[in-house]
Structures are given as C-alpha cells and as structure tokens.
Amino acid sequence: xxxxxxxxxxxxxxxxxxxxxxxxxxxxxxxxxxxxxxxxxxxxxxxxxxxxxxxxxxxxxxxxxxxxxxxxxxxxxxxxxxxxxxxxxxxxxxxxxxxxxxxxxxxxxxxxxxxxxxxxxxxxxxxxxxxxxxxxxxxxxxxxxxxxxxxxxxxxxxxxxxxxxxxxxxxxxxxxxxxxxxxxxxxxxxxxxxxxxxxxxxxxxxxxxxxxxxxxxxxxxxxxxxxxxxxxxxxxxxxxxxxxxxxxxxxxxxxxxxxxxxxxxxxxxxxxxxxxxxxxxxxxxxxxxxxxxxxxxxxxxxxxxxxxxxxxxxxxxxxxxxxxxxxxxxxxxxxxxxxxxxxxxxxxxxxxxxxxxxxxxxxxxxxxxxxxxxxxxxxxxxxxxxxx
Numbered sequence: 001x002x003x004x005x006x007x008x009x010x011x012x013x014x015x016x017x018x019x020x021x022x023x024x025x026x027x028x029x030x031x032x033x034x035x036x037x038x039x040x041x042x043x044x045x046x047x048x049x050x051x052x053x054x055x056x057x058x059x060x061x062x063x064x065x066x067x068x069x070x071x072x073x074x075x076x077x078x079x080x081x082x083x084x085x086x087x088x089x090x091x092x093x094x095x096x097x098x099x100x101x102x103x104x105x106x107x108x109x110x111x112x113x114x115x116x117x118x119x120x121x122x123x124x125x126x127x128x129x130x131x132x133x134x135x136x137x138x139x140x141x142x143x144x145x146x147x148x149x150x151x152x153x154x155x156x157x158x159x160x161x162x163x164x165x166x167x168x169x170x171x172x173x174x175x176x177x178x179x180x181x182x183x184x185x186x187x188x189x190x191x192x193x194x195x196x197x198x199x200x201x202x203x204x205x206x207x208x209x210x211x212x213x214x215x216x217x218x219x220x221x222x223x224x225x226x227x228x229x230x231x232x233x234x235x236x237x238x239x240x241x242x243x244x245x246x247x248x249x250x251x252x253x254x255x256x257x258x259x260x261x262x263x264x265x266x267x268x269x270x271x272x273x274x275x276x277x278x279x280x281x282x283x284x285x286x287x288x289x290x291x292x293x294x295x296x297x298x299x300x301x302x303x304x305x306x307x308x309x310x311x312x313x314x315x316x317x318x319x320x321x322x323x324x325x326x327x328x329x330x331x332x333x334x335x336x337x338x339x340x341x342x343x344x345x346x347x348x349x350x351x352x353x354x355x356x357x358x359x360x361x362x363x364x365x366x367x368x369x370x371x372x373x374x375x376x377x378x379x380x381x382x383x384x385x386x387x388x
Contacts, residue, residue, distance in 0.1 A: 016048035019203045022210075037088040041209055044080025047073045048202055067113045067122065072106040074198065075129050081205065082136040085156070088212065089140045098136065105129035120178035123191075127171035130194075134163040137205070152215050156208030163201055170194045228302040230280055231287035239301030239309055243360045246299065246313050250354060257354040258320030260310040260327070261367035262286070265346045265379035267306040278338045282306075282345050285336035293327045309364065317353040317384060324349040324382040332380070346380035348372075353385075 020042060054061070054070030079098040087093045108125040112118045141157030170190040179188075226238030234242060243259075250257035264270075264282065271279040286308060290300055299311040310327075312320050328347055335342040350371030354363045366385040374383035 014049075015199055015203050016045060016052065019206045020045050020049070022206070037084040038209075038213065040080055040087065041084035041206065044077040044084065045202065045206060047077035047080070048198075051077065052199075063113045064110060068106055068109040071109055071122075071126050072102060075102045075105055075126070075133060077202075078130060078133040078137075081209075082133050082140070085137050085140045085209065088209075089143065089153075091140055094136070098133065101129050101132050118178075118180045120174040120180055123174040124171055127167045127174070127194075130198075131164050131167035131171065134160045134167065138164060152208050152211030156205060156212060159201060159204050159208060163197055166190075166194055166197045231284050231302055233287050233308070234299065234301035236301070236303055239299070239303065239311075240360065242299045242301070243309075243311055243364075246311050247354055247358075247360050247363075250313065251356060255314050256316040257363075258312040258315040258317055258323075259352050259354065259363050259367045260312065260320060260324050261303070261350040261352075261364065261371045262290070262308040262310070262327070262347050263349075263371050263375070264306040265348055265375065267345060270343060270345060274338060274343065278343060279306075281338055282336050282343060286331060286345075286347065289330045289334065290327055293323065293330050303364075309367075317351060320351045320353065321382060321384055324351050328380070328382060348374035348379050349382045350374060351382060351384045 051070050051073035054066050054073065057070075058066045076099070079102050082098055083093045083095055105125050105128075109122055112121040112125070137160035138157045141153045141160075144151050144153030144157060170193070173188065173190045226235055226241065227233070228235040246257055249255070264286065267279060267282065270282055283302075283306060286306075287300065287302070290308065290310065294300055294310055294312075297313055299313075301309050301311075303309050310323075312323060315323070328349060331347050332344070335344045337343070348371050350367040350369065350373070352363050352367035352370060354360075370383040370385040374381045377383065
C-alpha cells in the first residue's frame with residue numbers, strides 16, 4: 001500500500017493546527033516568565049500548517065510560492081523550534097545562524113525551481129537544511145544525554161535525532177539516484193517517510209517540549225520544598241532526606257557520621273534591636289561562613305529559626321569537634337556588616353556521633369542537648385554529646 005502525498009500533507013495541516021491549540025492552552029499553566037520559549041515554539045509550529053497548505057497547493061499556485069515559500073516556512077518553523085529549545089536549555093539561541101540556514105535553502109530552492117528546475121537538487125537542499133535544524137535541536141539536549149533515566153529532554157532529543165537520520169536517508173537516496181524531472185507529488189519511499197515524520201514528528205516534538213517545561217516546573221517545586229530560600233542551604237525536609245541517606249550509608253560501610261547543631265546566641269536580640277532584615281542577614285552570614293569551613297561532601301541545612309545542622313560523613317566525634325571549633329572561629333573572625341556596622345553574633349555548637357543502630361532523629365536530639373549545654377555554659381563554645 002502506498003501513501004498519497006496530498007493526503008499526508010492534509011494530515012500535516014490538521015495535526016499542526018491541533019498541536020498549536022494544545023501548546024497555546026498548555027502554555028497558560030506556566031508562569032509568565034517561562035512562556036517566552038513556548039511562544040517561540042508556538043510561532044514555529046504555527047508556520048507548519050501554512051507551509052503544508054502551500055505545498056499541497058502545488059499546481060494551483062506558482063511554483064515559487066508553493067516550492068520555495070512552502071518549504072521555506074517549513075524550515076523556518078524548525079529553526080524557531082531549535083531556537084526555543086536552545087533558549088530553554090540556557091544556550092545561545094543563534095537566531096541569525098538558524099535563520100541564515102533557512103534563507104540559504106530558500107535561495108537554492110528558488111534557483112532550482114525557477115531558473116534551473118531540478119527536483120533532486122531541491123531535495124538535497126531541503127534535506128541538508130532540515131537535517132541541520134533538527135541536529136541543532138538534538139545537540140541542545142547534550143546535558144540530558146549525560147544523565148541517567150527517562151527525561152522529556154532525552155525523548156525530545158532522540159526524536160529530533162530520528163528526524164536527522166530520516167533527512168539523511170532522503171539526502172543519500174537522491175544523491176545516489178537523482179531524479180531531476182521528479183515531482184513532490186511523485187514521491188519515493190524516503191520522501192514519504194520524511195513527509196510522515198514532518199507531519200507526525202512535529203506533534204511528538206511539541207509534546208516533548210511541553211513535558212520539558214513540566215519537568216522543570218516540578219523540579220522548581222521540589223527545590224522550593226528542599227532548599228531554604230533565604231540561605232540557600234537545605235531546608236528541613238531536604239536535610240532529613242539527606243541525613244537518612246547518610247546514616248544508612250554509614251551503617252552499610254561501617255564508617256562514622258557526626259552531626260553539628262548550631263544555634264546563634266544573640267539572634268533574638270539582633271531581631272529586636274535591628275529588625276528582621278538584620279536577622280535575615282545574620283542567618284545568611286552564618287550559612288556562608290559555614291560553607292567556607294565544611295567540605296564538599298558535608299551537608300549543611302537549616303533546621304528552623306536560627307538552628308543549622310551540618311552532617312559530616314566519615315568523621316568521628318573528635319574530628320567533628322575540630323570542625324566545630326573552626327566554624328565557631330570563622331563566625332567570630334568575620335562579623336556580618338549591617339548598614340556599615342559589624343553585628344557580632346556568637347554561635348553555640350553541639351556535636352554528636354551517630355551510633356550503629358541510632359536513627360537520625362535521636363542523633364539530632366543528642367546534638368541539640370549538647371548545644372544547650374554549650375549555651376548554659378555561657379555560649380560561644382562547642383559541647384560534645386557523650387556516646388549513646
């Protein structure tokens with residue numbers, strides 16, 4: 001059974017129009033600052049049904065309009081999609097380069113349709129340009145390929161790569177077996193596959209792009225739930241999640257795990273005398289000073305209020321006490337500046353080491369008790385919890 005080219009084109013018009021409506025509706029669910037790339041993609045998608053309508057009108061309109069303008073709009077649609085994907089992936093959009101590919105292709109199509117008619121030459125130009133644009137979409141997903149598991153970006157990149165291979169097949173077929181007198185309406189196997197991909201593939205690419213936005217929105221929500229927006233360290237939920245993981249790893253490998261619980265000695269006084277803006281500044285200052293002392297594998301989080309927790313994998317209680325003293329010194333040696341004046345806020349730190357069968361909550365409780373012991377002793381010091 002052979003497919004009728006005109007039927008494929010009509011399906012392309014219908015699917016492209018429906019996908020535009022779907023994309024426009026889906027875009028309303030995303031914040032306004034994230035809609036720009038969806039708008040660019042939608043413009044590219046909107047060009048597709050116009051392009052297919054012009055290509056389907058072959059014989060009813062001049063060839064320069066049907067062939068050159070129709071194919072040009074189809075390629076421009078892919079160029080805008082590539083620009084949208086690159087922008088979404090925080091890469092340079094390369095608008096001039098992408099549009100340059102389209103303009104060069106249109107110039108070649110005009111030449112080989114009006115001045116030196118040659119069907120296979122037009123196919124070679126169109127296939128090369130489409131392959132370059134689809135390749136730009138696939139290459140924009142390089143970061144996604146390096147991550148494991150299923151993601152919308154990997155799926156979208158793979159589907160763009162499939163389009164690149166289809167375009168290459170058509171290019172090779174017409175290069176080996178040129179048909180200068182051929183016609184779009186008298187298509188060969190590779191032509192039919194390309195038309196089918198261009199019709200159906202655009203819909204799948206668009207669905208993949210919407211899913212990429214959905215995944216990023218979900219990741220932003222997850223980050224809001226696990227990262228403290230004020231200090232940038234882990235929030236309580238993220239801290240507990242990472243802590244339970246580290247406790248399990250410490251037990252499995254027989255390695256020590258220490259916990260530091262930090263609390264500012266004069267935080268309420270700062271809030272009462274200088275205001276909450278100063279209090280927020282002190283919290284950010286403690287987080288930044290702690291990052292300078294802690295190692296890359298250590299985990300820092302805000303338990304709540306002015307309490308911070310540091311989880312130190314592969315560290316025993318003696319090593320944790322040394323780290324705690326360094327952290328206390330780091331806070332004392334560089335006070336926060338607020339309106340040109342230094343705001344000293346000493347910190348009390350409780351240290352505890354996890355036992356073999358002790359849950360994270362129990363270790364945090366012992367570190368908390370040690371921290372209050374340091375406060376009762378006058379504050380600005382380190383206290384160690386005895387082994388459980």
